[in-house]
Amino acid sequence: MQQRNKSLLRAFANSSVYTVFLSWPHRCGNTPRLSNEERAMNNLTSPTTVLSGMVLAMLVACASVDVSPPASVEMSDSTLTTNVRSSLASQPGLNPADIMVEAYDGEVRLSGFAASADEAEKAVAAARSITGVKVVRNDLKVK
Known part of the structure; x- marks a missing residue:
């Protein structure tokens, strides 16, 4: 063995x-x-x-998986915000300095102050008229 x-x-x-x-x-x-x-x-x-x-x-x-949103979504949201702000600035009787605009995935939020309820409605209508806006949230307060 x-x-x-x-x-x-x-x-x-x-x-x-x-x-x-x-x-x-x-x-x-x-x-x-x-x-x-x-x-x-x-x-x-x-x-x-x-x-x-x-x-x-x-x-x-x-x-190593990237979890940040794609740059195209961020770019379109910032473009949307810019377009809504320029639309507010072009409206007669609106003070765009008192209105904050935030956009995320097609949803636009308007916050800040409006001189009257009529002015707040003008701001919402101006935001809705922009291409790419799906929903407008009106958080404006009347002075």
Whole structure:
């Protein structure tokens, strides 16, 4: 039996299977000592190490996902805000300095102050007349 084990050890001496073969306990209870290099290689190829590396790679890949809104949406919202402000400025009898305009995804919010309820309605109508405006929220307060 020992002769057979010695011949198996010689056969695997130059292969990578050698380190795995030596790392498992034998039936006779004699487990040969491994060098530091062989132990390090066994640790790098262990299933736990490989699985941990794969999980880490997936976490790194998921962490690099960009969650900011696309630039085209931000640009269209800022363009929409600018267009509504210029429309308010062109309306006679409106003071656009007292009216704040915010736009997000086609929804326009008017806030601030209007001199009268009539002026507030003019501001809402001017905002609705702009292409791309889906909804106008009127949060204007009458002075």
